[in-house]
Amino acid sequence: MWNKIVTWWNNTVRDRAYLPGRQIDRYRISKVLGMGSYGIAYLALDLISHTQVVLKQVKPSLRHSPKGEDMQAYEQKVLAALSHPQIPRWLRSFTYRQDSFLVMTFIEGPTLEEALFEQMITIDERSAARLMKKIGEIVAHLHEHRLIHRDVRIPNVIWHHDEPYLIDFGLARFLGDSPTYAAETLSAYDSEKQLKREVAPSSDLFALGHFFLFLLYSGFTPSEDEPERSWEQELSLSPAVHGMIRRLLQLDAPYPSVEAFLVDLEEFLDKPNHSSA
Numbered sequence: 026m027w028n029k030i031v032t033w034w035n036n037t038v039r040d041r042a043y044l045p046g047r048q049i050d051r052y053r054i055s056k057v058l059g060m061g062s063y064g065i066a067y068l069a070l071d072l073i074s075h076t077q078v079v080l081k082q083v084k085p086s087l088r089h090s091p092k093g094e095d096m097q098a099y100e101q102k103v104l105a106a107l108s109h110p111q112i113p114r115w116l117r118s119f120t121y122r123q124d125s126f127l128v129m130t131f132i133e134g135p136t137l138e139e140a141l142f143e144q145m146i147t148i149d150e151r152s153a154a155r156l157m158k159k160i161g162e163i164v165a166h167l168h169e170h171r172l173i174h175r176d177v178r179i180p181n182v183i184w185h186h187d188e189p190y191l192i193d194f195g196l197a198r199f200l201g202d203s204p205t206y207a208a209e210t211l212s213a214y215d216s217e218k219q220l221k222r223e224v225a226p227s228s229d230l231f232a233l234g235h236f237f238l239f240l241l242y243s244g245f246t247p248s249e250d251e252p253e254r255s256w257e258q259e260l261s262l263s264p265a266v267h268g269m270i271r272r273l274l275q276l277d278a279p280y281p282s283v284e285a286f287l288v289d290l291e292e293f294l295d296k297p298n299h300s301s302a
């Protein structure tokens with residue numbers, strides 16, 4: 026019961042977000058974008074540069090805990106290490122009263138999740154492969170900087186001017202760093218989560234496999250009376266795409282790197298007139 030009261034208190038009172046219109050430092054809050062694992066994300070107007078920015082505030086209930094400022098400081102280190110047109114840029118960090126804020130560039134547009142499921146966009150196999158190439162190139166850039174994103178999913182990709190942008194670096198880690206903040210180890214997770222959270226290129230490759238499947242499922246209409254089947258039975262894929270997904274999901278020899286996956290994708294895209302399996 027006590028834990029329930031603390032959770033209620035944290036969610037409704039301590040972690041109440043700042044309201045739209047509120048000025049914090051040189052920023053005016055426009056709206057809350059989301060409440061994540063460690064923080065509250067806001068869209069805000071920078072009153073000096075007159076640009077829209079994203080503010081990420083450590084939740085007050087997590088102040089001075091390993092999941093609070095430490096996580097934010099790590100996300101800042103990650104964003105500050107990167108300079109890529111399709112990744113948010115870290116602008117500055119500051120403290121307002123007792124709250125720690127991180128400021129990054131705002132990327133406009135729907136997430137791929139919103140585009141696929143709310144705007145009901147369908148993507149054919151070739152377009153999905155083209156999109157995977159673009160996402161794969163961003164992930165390859167991260168890996169060149171010894172960074173593993175660990176959360177490459179459709180809600181973390183924004184679609185803007187026909188290009189994907191990768192956001193949410195809250196789980197990203199540099200190679201060699203610990204996969205968890207708290208004392209628990211990865212072995213506390215189930216085997217699929219261990220694969221996703223390992224600080225190694227294989228975890229992003231595994232996520233890219235699921236990403237590819239999500240795009241391909243956009244064109245799938247389940248028949249009402251048929252029971253659910255596996256992706257290999259439900260989707261009619263060309264042998265090349267089918268083989269790539271099996272390797273990404275580690276069902277066949279895993280790709281050693283994102284570059285190796287990109288080579289297969291390019292080969293597939295270079296060949297005209299693929300027939301479906």
Ligand SMILES: Nc1ncnc2c1ncn2[C@@H]1O[C@H](COP(=O)(O)OP(=O)(O)OP(=O)(O)O)[C@@H](O)[C@H]1O
Binds near residue numbers: 079131192194195
């Ligand atoms: N730079 C950005 N540009 C545009 N929208 C963003 C940006 N960063 C975050 N968002 C939006 O704000 C929401 C919340 O962001 P946040 O980084 O807190 O993600 P989260 O997944 O909710 O959190 P966490 O990673 O802490 O679990 C995201 O779902 C995304 O839609």
